[in-house]
Amino acid sequence: MQRAVRWLSGLAEVVLAALCLWVGSVHGEEIALREAQLRLANEGLMLEAEFNFDFPPRLAEAVANGVPLYFLVEFEMTRPRWYWIDERAAEKRLQLRLSYHALSRQYVVSNGPLEQQFESLDEALGVLRRIRNWVVGERIALVSEARYEAAVRMRLDTSLLPKPIQLSALTSNEWRFESAWNRFAYRSPLILAPVESRDLKPEVSTQ
Numbered sequence: 781m782q783r784a785v786r787w788l789s790g791l792a793e794v795v796l797a798a799l800c801l802w803v804g805s806v807h808g809e810e811i812a813l814r815e816a817q818l819r820l821a822n823e824g825l826m827l828e829a830e831f832n833f834d835f836p837p838r839l840a841e842a843v844a845n846g847v848p849l850y851f852l853v854e855f856e857m858t859r860p861r862w863y864w865i866d867e868r869a870a871e872k873r874l875q876l877r878l879s880y881h882a883l884s885r886q887y888v889v890s891n892g893p894l895e896q897q898f899e900s901l902d903e904a905l906g907v908l909r910r911i912r913n914w915v916v917g918e919r920i921a922l923v924s925e926a927r928y929e930a931a932v933r934m935r936l937d938t939s940l941l942p943k944p945i946q947l948s949a950l951t952s953n954e955w956r957f958e959s960a961w962n963r964f965a966y967r968s969p970l971i972l973a974p975v976e977s978r979d980l981k982p983e984v985s986t987q
Contacts, residue, residue: 811934811959814909818916818930818966825870825917827855831909831934831959838954839936840901842945843887848879850940851908855916857930857966859923869928870917875937878908924971931963 816829843849857870877890886897887904898904922928935958938949949955 811957813932813934813959813962816930816932816962816964820919820922820969820971822919824915824919825857825922827911827914827916827932829853829911829914829932831911833909833957833959835901835905836954836957839957843878843880843901846880846882847942847945848877850937851876851878851934852937853911853914853932853934855914855930855932857917857928859926859928866929869921872914872916874911874914876908878904919971922968922971924968926968928966928968929963930966931961933959933961935959 811831811833814830814832816827819826819828839849853874853876855870855872855874856868859867859869861867874891877888879888879890880886881888881897884897886899887901889896889898889904889907896904896907898907936955938946938955941949941955945955
């Protein structure tokens with residue numbers, strides 16, 4: 781009887797270990813949000829965020845071989861209302877492109893027409909992790925001194941990978957690279973009329 785109990789206990793440990801490995805493979809590589817902050821300026825509501833991740837070897841190899849990688853930073857914000865459904869105050873998406881130029885031997889982080897070049901992948905990733913001056917909401921859309929719930933995430937956009945790699949990404953977790961939705965509270969200040977206005981591009985910071 782004791783031998784059977786020990787055998788079942790050992791089998792349970794093996795199954796549990798295998799399950800842990802399977803769960804880890806399903807989740808794949810992860811991106812974590814280190815910090816996020818909203819501030820209100822004349823240009824609108826600005827998000828500054830910093831992500832933390834270790835770059836998977838498969839992605840580093842792909843970039844070095846000339847495959848551009850597109851990352852999406854997604855933001856949304858709602859205002860809870862007890863008397864009705866929550867108000868959607870803002871919803872934005874920012875696309876960042878990481879590529880490698882073989883002729884110049886430089887890594888490039890692109891945000892639309894804006895490009896920054898770097899000697900190493902680590903330098904490029906350091907910039908990719910930090911978002912600065914991203915206008916995610918209009919000033920006039922905010923309610924003065926109201927409480928909001930914001931959420932942000934970053935993910936690799938596999939839909940923009942070359943077609944053969946897209947097929948591989950459907951069945952392999954090596955191409956799954958993303959964060960969960962990270963939620964945080966924001967209370968708007970007393971909103972006054974802006975004194976000036978100027979256009980700002982969302983950018984990744986070298987600081």
